[in-house]
Amino acid sequence: MTKPPLKVLLAAPRGFCAGVVRAIDIVERALQLYGAPVYVRHEIVHNKFVVDDLKAKGAIFVEELDQIPDGDRPVVFSAHGVPKSVPAAATARHMFQLDATCPLVTKVHMEAQRHHAEGFEIILIGHKGHPEVIGTMGQLPPGAVVLIETAEDVAKLQVKDPQKLAYVTQTTLSVDDTRDVIAALQARFPAIKGPYKEDICYATTNRQEAVKAIAPKVDLLLVVGAPNSSNSRRLVEVGEREGTPRSMLVQRASELDWPTLQGLSTIGITAGASAPELLVNEIIDAFRAHYDVTVETVTLREENVSFKLPRELREAPATP
Known part of the structure; x- marks a missing residue:
């Protein structure tokens, strides 16, 4: 027929994307260098096939560090980034940490910290509960970051000082929707500061x-x-x-x-x-x-972006 x-x-x-490739490579390289198990806090990236493939190679996925036994096994933080409290807790337990946070997410973290250090209140455009949003908000003290999702949320914002405001965004948002939210922020708070380069990756x-x-x-x-x-x-x-x-x-x-x-x-x-x-x-x-x-x-266009692995994995000799 x-x-x-x-x-x-x-x-x-x-x-x-380059951030996902880097994150997966970090887990695979750690398994190659140090053997199984390698612990990964949260899904390394949001894809069940990828996670299951890494599990089959010896990665163990956990939601929190207290699920990892004491010892010298590597623990990898996911591509979405983590609150500062997570590496601090890992350091307190003398864990061997490997940070797979996408460098473009790290850029947002650094922007938020810089604005905070300059005395600005931070507005984060993002989706409540998303790991990246939790990680970004967790870079600063409680209350330092206000989360909004839509242009309608802008009208409800209560800020301390309209002259001392800055915004950052989650990297995986709709470009068009985010443009509308930013326009609403700028209309209501003309002095608001934005990133030097757009946060959406x-x-x-x-x-x-x-x-x-x-x-x-x-x-x-x-x-x-x-x-x-x-x-x-x-x-x-x-x-x-x-x-x-x-x-x-x-x-x-x-x-x-x-x-x-x-x-x-x-x-x-x-x-x-x-x-x-x-x-x-x-x-x-x-x-x-x-x-x-x-x-x-x-x-539409070609992509040729790549990100380096953490120094610990680039410099470590492979096991024979």
Whole structure:
């Protein structure tokens, strides 16, 4: 039986960003150098496939340091960053710490600390409860950072001194939504200080722009990513806003509901910054079982960013 034709527009860039690559490499390099187990506080990145793969190699994931037994085993802090209290607690227990915080998240931490040192009250634009937000707020004393999520929140803000305000943002937000929140902040507090360079990371911006390039041309947009991945969820929202009402998040090909995926002519596929490319290929292969698939890559721009591993892992000799 002849399969119906299906064009797949593959957004580029997509998938792993430099911060995610670095975080995974830190865990794998630590396993190579020091053997198993290597402990990781929180998911190293928000992707079950990645976490399960590292577990199979000898990583043990915990939510808090008190789940780690005393000893000299490495403990890795996730790419999202941690409050200052976490490395302080690890130091008190003489733990061997490896910080996999994305350097672009660390940049936000440093901005917040610098503004605080200069006497500014800090406004953080981000999603309540997200690990990155918890980590950023935890860089400063309680009450020093006020969290807002929407432009509507700006009207409710009670600040100590409108002349001494600064804002920072979570790195994985919607570029468009954040622009609206910043505009509302600047309208209400004209003296507010912002970052020297936008906090939303290059990978988040690039992936959202790539979705905008394909969304008006497709019947369905699939975003490969995890439900707890902020940047993946934002890609779904961008797809819906830019002309693809059928935009959905999917973790694996096994989640695809084929009775609802009939009669398609063109679909778009992208992947969040913590989703490996093999999951994208798995989904394309699944569509080949139902359609005569042709794949066209739509490249918005090339990415060539990379981040160095921590010095401890670069300088340590590999075990024979």
